[in-house]
Amino acid sequence: MKSHLTILLLTFVFQYSIGQDIINTKDKLKLTVRIIEQTNKLVKYKMIDYEDGPTISIKSNRIYNIEYKNGFVEQFGNQNPRKYKPFGINAGMALNPSGNGGMLSSTLDYFIIPQIDLEINVGSSDITNGMYISAGSRFHINSNKSENKFTPFTGLLLGSNYGDGFCQVPVGINWLSNSGFNTSLSFNEMIGFKLWFTTFIEIRTGWRFKL
Incomplete structure (x- = not known):
């Protein structure tokens, strides 16, 4: 029983x-x-x-x-979209406010956490007179549980144009939709290691994916 x-x-x-x-x-x-x-x-x-x-x-x-x-x-x-769609592919266009040249670029980036992404850029540039490559990181001001689609950011990138090195400091804002559409607008200061300087405005558009 x-x-x-x-x-x-x-x-x-x-x-x-x-x-x-x-x-x-x-x-x-x-x-x-x-x-x-x-x-x-x-x-x-x-x-x-x-x-x-x-x-x-x-x-x-x-x-x-x-x-x-x-x-x-x-x-x-309360789920940060940058956490669940960390991998991004973007195309960008940059223009010098003075009208002195511009550049086209393509970018691969990955958010290691919702606040920090690592990126690599390749493209062609009138500013540096040729092909260029750069890599670095951007810091996005948000939290792990932020639902904000808009986030301000800054960062630091290092690059080279046929041996002519430079560093780049972007300051801008990024927008990411729930579906993964991604766009950003930034002001950038580019400083050449051979003591040349230029400022440009960059627009990027692309898509983010889950991995």
């Missing part, structure tokens, strides 16, 4: 443990539920210990994440 009761109890506990979803809210509540319906704005659920009770709704913007019974965790708001 005891063995039968033990088996029934273990079966109930097993079914209870695998048949539940967990909603974690932004105000630190942990709700053990069975999700009935989910839309962009609402999640409808029943309490796991009150299946005969009413269906309850919670707004999606109150939810931090949902841990589904199959083990998948869905993140909701």
Whole structure:
């Protein structure tokens, strides 16, 4: 008799443990539920210990994440898009405000954290009279859980144009959509190691991807 009761109890506990979803809210509540319906704005659920009770709704913007019974965790708001789409491909165009030349470039970059990306650029330049390559880092002013699509940034890059080295300091703003479309506008000071200086405005447009 005891063995039968033990088996029934273990079966109930097993079914209870695998048949539940967990909603974690932004105000630190942990709700053990069975999700009935989910839309962009609402999640409808029943309490796991009150299946005969009413269906309850919670707004999606109150939810931090949902841990589904199959083990998948869905993140909701407060997730930095630069964290989940770290790899970017961009094309850029730069113009000197004085009208003295410009350049075209292509860029590969990767966010190692949402605040710091590493990048490499190649292109052709009227400013330095030829092909150039540069690499470095940009620092974006945001947080790991920031939902801001606009972020200001600055950085430092080093480059070379047929042996003529330079450093570049950008200051600008970046915009990233939820779908991955990415664009930025920056003012750049380029300083040659042979003591030449120039300032240019750069526009970049591209796409970011998950890896």
